[in-house]
Amino acid sequence: MVKKFRLGTPFDTKAVTANIKSERISAFPLDLTQGERCVVMFSIEKNDMIFGLGEAVRGINKRGWVYESWCSDETEHTEDKRALYGAHNFIIVSGKKKFGLFVDFPGKIEWDLGYSKPSEVRITLDGNNADFYYIDGDSERDIVKQFRKIIGKSYIPPFWAFGYQQSCWGYSKQSDFTAVRDKHRKNNLPLDCIYMDIDYMERFKDFTVNKELFPDFKSFVSDMRAHNIHLIPIIDAGVKKEEGYPVYDEGHEKGYFCKNADSTDFECGVWPGTVGLPDFLNKNAREWFGSQYKYLTDMGIDGFWNDMNEPALFYSKTGLEKAKEKLKDIYTKEIDIWNYFGMRDALARIQNSMDDYSSFYHNVDGELVCHKDVHNLYGAFMTNSAGEYFEREFGKEKILIFSRASYIGAHRTSGIWFGDNYSWWSHILLNLKMLPSVNMCGFLYCGADIGGFNNNVTGDLLLRWLAIGVFTPLMRNHRALGTRAQEAYQFDNTQDFADVLAVRYRLIPYIYKTFRRCADEGDMMFRPLAFDYPDDKLACEVEDQLMLGEECMIAPVYEQNKSGRTVYLPEPMTFVKLSGANITSEKLGKGIHYVEVALNEVPLFIKENKKIPLAKPALNTAELNTENLTYI
DSSP states (O other): OEEEEEESOOOOOOOOOSOOOEEOGGGOSSEEEOSSSEEEEEEOOTTOEEEEOSSOSSOSSOTTSEEEEOOOOOOOOOTTOOOOSEEOOEEEEESSSEEEEEEEOSSOEEEEESSSSTTEEEEEESSSOEEEEEEEOSSHHHHHHHHHHHHOOOOOOOGGGGSEEEOOTTOOSHHHHHHHHHHHHHTTOOOOEEEEOGGGSSTTOTTOOOTTTOTTHHHHHHHHHHTTOEEEEEEESOEEOOTTOHHHHHHHHTTOBOBOTTSSBOEEEETTEEEEOBOTTSHHHHHHHHHHTHHHHTTTOOEEEEESTTTOOSEEHHHHHHHHHHHHHHHTSOOOHHHHHHHHHHHHTTTTOHHHHTTOEEEETTEEEEHHHHGGGHHHHHHHHHHHHHHHHHOTTSSEEEESSEETTGGGTOEEEOOSOBSOHHHHHHHHHHHHHHHHTTOOSEEOEETOSBSOOOHHHHHHHHHHHTTSSSEEEOOOTTSOOOOGGGSSOHHHHHHHHHHHHHHHHHHHHHHHHHHHHTOOSEEEHHHHOTTOHHHHHOOSOEEETTTEEEOOOOSTTOSEEEEEESSOEEEEEEETTEEEEEEEOSEEEEEEOOTTOEEEEEETTOOOEEOOOOSSGGGOOOSSOEEO
């Protein structure tokens, strides 16, 4: 049962679609302290677990750390971080008593989940206007389904978006893209999409194409589609300030950019230099920005990824001036170690500054709203502007769209990816642990940058990462400019990569069917073992294995120089290894087993009396035969 409790006059985040009558806040079942900041507190028992918060570091069980809901341009996904790109304010407390709590509040929230006091949860809102949804249920999965029912159905992308996808910040001219296409085909490596990072634009301006690099972009898009390749361009939040640039001129003229307190446009610096930030909380501005995608869809583009939309601020005009003054002041003094640190920090601290987030405003139905009070909605509303436009113009399931920043509610119009990770073995495991948490919050179309965005990948790391990516709806290999090339054909033993990617296409009918069922039923594709085996203590503590759908368990190898791994089976299962067209299987009983997995194999565990379909290998989804399936 879902109960709603309203405190003050909350901002309409559009996260919840169900019409639920509010009960008296005095009847809220948890301890709630009102004031300038609202605080929710409750006790937890020694063995209670806490699940949720979507995209976050550390474990599936979130107990013992302090997190923040504050969409952050955070490139260091290390264990000390409290916030990443999404604000997913939903948790489940699992113990003798099970309940879910969704805090619908678009400003900053601190979630102290037994960090300050091991027996206490303290949730602190940076404000005092919020809706609280308290959910009783028979099980964790039941609570998730109740929650997903009130927030609406998850976004479903086109079928081809389940194919393998290659990206790189650095593909800039047509020959870069055709080379990726041709080398995949030459090496028998499946591929459906190639991504276009900021280099395709004219000086990083949204909704432009560099005509020197792409003299006939529409024909190029058409030619790639003839080869069954979809091009997926990036769109950033900031619009370059430049007279004569139609998008900026129209946005400025119609007042569609966020404002300073004096009603002038708030200006900050990101990739194009000085930009205006579209006011996505303004309905008219949102519709205007969404319609700008037409420039690219008219040329045949049918997929996009939205970035830099926390929003990321390299600097603001005001912040940069303050830093300059600070540097001048320090420069006149004798430089000791403390002044050196002061010089270093003067510039470092202007990026994504809270002073800046507190200084600009949105126009919401004629009322000015300070950005910091609604910060977590910015990226979600940007992506909603695109998703709503696509649905109006093309219908559902026609356009691929996913975002870096997100808030619950955006799951209805887009997917997400997990941002700028690293080529670290530990980030394979982090990828795995994020999957059930974001599924809980409605984001089903999701995945990490396979191989890692930052640093330099190795062939074995990429193969092991691909083996988990085989199961994630978004399967994209992406890296940063200046890092080691990580297309599958760049490494020795390319056949190993072909074997793993072939498995993805063999599994697409199963993955797609499972995805659609979970979207229709408000279920999770990926679940902690604790959800399915709550009475099995060992299963409840396992965090490097996940249940997939109703049939399977996945347990990837995520450590360097390992020929296999130890797994715990909470019931008898069949251990299956898939590689290209090859299948090996072995029945295993309940308990702990060591299983060997070669670099070109994908491990999978199928429950008793269950089966999964397999297609024949294909080089893209257009060639995939989804009718003549075999079963294992």
